[in-house]
Amino acid sequence: MKEQERGETENDQAMKLAPDEDLMLEVRNGAGETLGVLFDRYHAPLFSFYAKLTGDRTLSDDLVQEVFLRILKYRQSYEPGTPFRAWIYQIARNARVDHYRKTPRHITFEPEMVAPVMPKDSAQQSEETELLHRALMQMPEEKREILVLSRFQELRYDEIARLLGCELGTVKTRIHRAIQELRQNFKQLERGLAPREAGPAVVKNIPPRRFGNEV
Amino acid sequence: MKCEEIGELLPDYLQGSLKAEQDNLVEQHIAECGDCREEVAIWKKLSLLPVEQPSAGSRERFEAMLRAYQTGRNDKVTGVERSKRGSVWNWLHSPVGAVAWSAALLVIGIFAGNYFGNRTATRSNSGQDEIAAMHTELANMKQMVVLSMLQQQSASERLQAVSYSRREDQLDPQVMSALVHTLRYDGSVDVRLAALDALSRHGAQPQVHKGVVDALQEQQSPLVQVALIDLMLEWRDPDAAQRLRNFVQTPNLNPTVKQRADWALSKLN
Numbered sequence: 001m002k003e004q005e006r007g008e009t010e011n012d013q014a015m016k017l018a019p020d021e022d023l024m025l026e027v028r029n030g031a032g033e034t035l036g037v038l039f040d041r042y043h044a045p046l047f048s049f050y051a052k053l054t055g056d057r058t059l060s061d062d063l064v065q066e067v068f069l070r071i072l073k074y075r076q077s078y079e080p081g082t083p084f085r086a087w088i089y090q091i092a093r094n095a096r097v098d099h100y101r102k103t104p105r106h107i108t109f110e111p112e113m114v115a116p117v118m119p120k121d122s123a124q125q126s127e128e129t130e131l132l133h134r135a136l137m138q139m140p141e142e143k144r145e146i147l148v149l150s151r152f153q154e155l156r157y158d159e160i161a162r163l164l165g166c167e168l169g170t171v172k173t174r175i176h177r178a179i180q181e182l183r184q185n186f187k188q189l190e191r192g193l194a195p196r197e198a199g200p201a202v203v204k205n206i207p208p209r210r211f212g213n214e215v
Numbered sequence: 216m217k218c219e220e221i222g223e224l225l226p227d228y229l230q231g232s233l234k235a236e237q238d239n240l241v242e243q244h245i246a247e248c249g250d251c252r253e254e255v256a257i258w259k260k261l262s263l264l265p266v267e268q269p270s271a272g273s274r275e276r277f278e279a280m281l282r283a284y285q286t287g288r289n290d291k292v293t294g295v296e297r298s299k300r301g302s303v304w305n306w307l308h309s310p311v312g313a314v315a316w317s318a319a320l321l322v323i324g325i326f327a328g329n330y331f332g333n334r335t336a337t338r339s340n341s342g343q344d345e346i347a348a349m350h351t352e353l354a355n356m357k358q359m360v361v362l363s364m365l366q367q368q369s370a371s372e373r374l375q376a377v378s379y380s381r382r383e384d385q386l387d388p389q390v391m392s393a394l395v396h397t398l399r400y401d402g403s404v405d406v407r408l409a410a411l412d413a414l415s416r417h418g419a420q421p422q423v424h425k426g427v428v429d430a431l432q433e434q435q436s437p438l439v440q441v442a443l444i445d446l447m448l449e450w451r452d453p454d455a456a457q458r459l460r461n462f463v464q465t466p467n468l469n470p471t472v473k474q475r476a477d478w479a480l481s482k483l484n
Contacts, residue, residue, distance in 0.1 A: 010264070030284050039277050044269055051267035061270050068277055072284050129263045136264070150230075151261050157226065172226040176254075183257045 020084035027077045029072035038084075039068055045094055045153055052148045053096065055137055066095045089163050112116070143178040150175055218244075221251055229258050358387045365393050370403040377409040386417055395426030404436045409441050418450045428452055431462055437469040444472070448479045456483045 015023065015037050026034040050060035051063050069079075070091050078087060136144060146164075149155045155163070161171045221244045227233045228241045289297045344383040364376030377397065380390055397410040411430075417423045431443045462468075463476045 032281055035281065036278070040276070043273060043277070044266075047269035047273070048267045052264075057267070057270070060267070061273060061276075064269060064273065065276055065280060069280055069284070074283070128260070129265075132257075132260055133264055136261075147261070150226075151258065151262075152266070157230070172223065174446075175226045176222045179254050179258055183253055186257060 007028070021080075022082050024075075024078050024087075025080060027071070028078050032072060035068060035071060038071075038076050038088075042088055043068075046088070047154055049089075049092065049148060050096065052136070052152060053141055053145055059099070063092070063095050063099060066099075068097060083159070085155070086159055086162055089149070089153070089159075093163070116180055120170075131189045132186060135182055138185050139178065139181055143174070143181060146171070146174050147178045147182065218248060218251055221245075221248075224306050225254065227249070229255065237263050282300065296393075312396075355387075358390050362393055364395055370406055373397070373401065373403070373406045374409055377406060377413050381413045381416075386420075388422065391417065391420065391423055392426075395423065399430050399433055404438055407434075407436070408442060411439065411446065415446055418446075424450070424452070426452065428458065431458060432465075437472045438468070440472045441475050444475050444479050446483055451483075456480060459483070 015034065018037075019039060019042065021032050023038055027038070046064045046067060047060050050063045051057060054060060054063075067088065071088070074091075078084075134145070139147075146160065149160050149163070150157065157171045158168055159177075161168045164171065221241055224233060224237055224241050228238065233241065245255055348444050361376045361380045364372055364379070367373055368378070377394065380386065380394060386394075391414075394410045394414055398407055398414060401407050401410065411427065414423050416426055418427070427443065428447060431440065431447070434440045434443060444459065447459070452458075459480050463473055463480070468476075
């Protein structure tokens with residue numbers, strides 16, 4: 001019995017160190033419980049990705065669950081050698097697009113908005129953070145997404161290019177434009193001028209779903 | 216160097232992937248150019264934004280999903296067998312079915328316990344206590360059935376829930392308030408009338424009393440209004456006269472209802 005227990009702990013430790021791709025191959029071969037390790041690694045970053053994109057906690061929680069359900073459902077489509085991070089973000093993006101297809105924004109319930117937690121350093125800094133948060137949320141989702149992916153999810157530009165299905169150069173250009181827009185929004189907010197509302201435009205700005213490599 | 220050229224380098228600069236030479240170029244430029252400097256600054260400031268944390272129950276939800284998924288997969292193997300008794304099985308898996316099923320098992324347990332208890336003639340006090348506890352648990356189960364059935368979409372199921380609740384002499388406060396809620400807001404007149412009927416036996420409970428009396432002003436259906444007036448008369452509610460006097464002033468009141476209210480007023484005075 002003890003032997004077995006020790007065996008399990010060693011196995012657990014090995015799993016905790018294993019690369020994502022190896023774990024995903026185990027899941028693919030039927031070891032559903034191994035997905036738990038991947039869940040531990042990815043659910044918080046995915047939640048933050050969705051929260052920054054949608055501003056809606058409940059929806060973000062639901063979408064994270066949806067991603068892992070899809071991984072189980074479509075695990076056979078995971079090709080050995082595919083970088084797992086790219087794959088899971090592809091699923092995450094599709095899950096969001098599909099959600100908005102089924103439930104256009106105007107008929108969803110009042111979202112439980114994500115209130116930015118203020119750092120307690122100084123009043124000035126917290127005001128700045130608040131403005132920055134608003135400036136980010138005012139951007140159309142498509143532009144916000146590229147910033148979130150690169151700045152918060154810390155994806156490399158080549159990973160983003162693969163994910164969005166565009167050239168590396170295009171990613172860099174779009175990031176630069178997004179930074180410029182964020183800065184404009186922020187400056188306008190600082191001056192107390194609300195820039196044009198992003199509100200209803202948001203739905204239109206969801207990037208088209210990429211076909212091929214579909215999960 | 217122009218801002219445009221720097222702009223091309225900027226994303227790589229921000230990720231720290233420029234060669235030293237180009238890195239210096241950008242540094243020199245942003246030292247002189249306020250606009251580009253602000254772009255770099257706002258990127259850096261983004262790190263001030265908090266990282267949203269998922270809800271506490273996230274992991275449990277995931278595990279439940281995983282279990283359900285794996286059970287579902289195993290079940291597919293025996294799926295043919297199951298499909299024959301699909302409807303019963305589905306019912307047993309519905310929330311109402313699950314509660315009813317547990318209640319049924321408990322009943323069987325209690326009867327079995329009583330039976331064997333009597334047979335072996337070892338009815339100690341602790342055994343009786345156990346039976347009492349089981350009875351309480353059974354009552355709770357029934358209440359859960361009522362509560363969950365009151366949430367159902369179909370009016371006939373809600374009607375059934377109300378009639379179940381009538382079998383109990385004592386009502387759980389939660390069931391009572393659910394019935395009062397049903398009386399006030401249920402979409403079906405039949406269900407509202409049944410709820411009123413069920414509540415009529417519990418007029419001694421202040422919670423029920425108030426709920427029923429308050430419901431008069433909100434009711435739109437003449438049938439329910441008449442039933443409420445009758446019940447208030449029956450209960451000899453101290454406020455009944457005052458409430459009815461207000462009620463008959465309601466504009467566009469159904470003539471029959473008004474007649475009934477006037478009649479009740481005459482009885483009360």
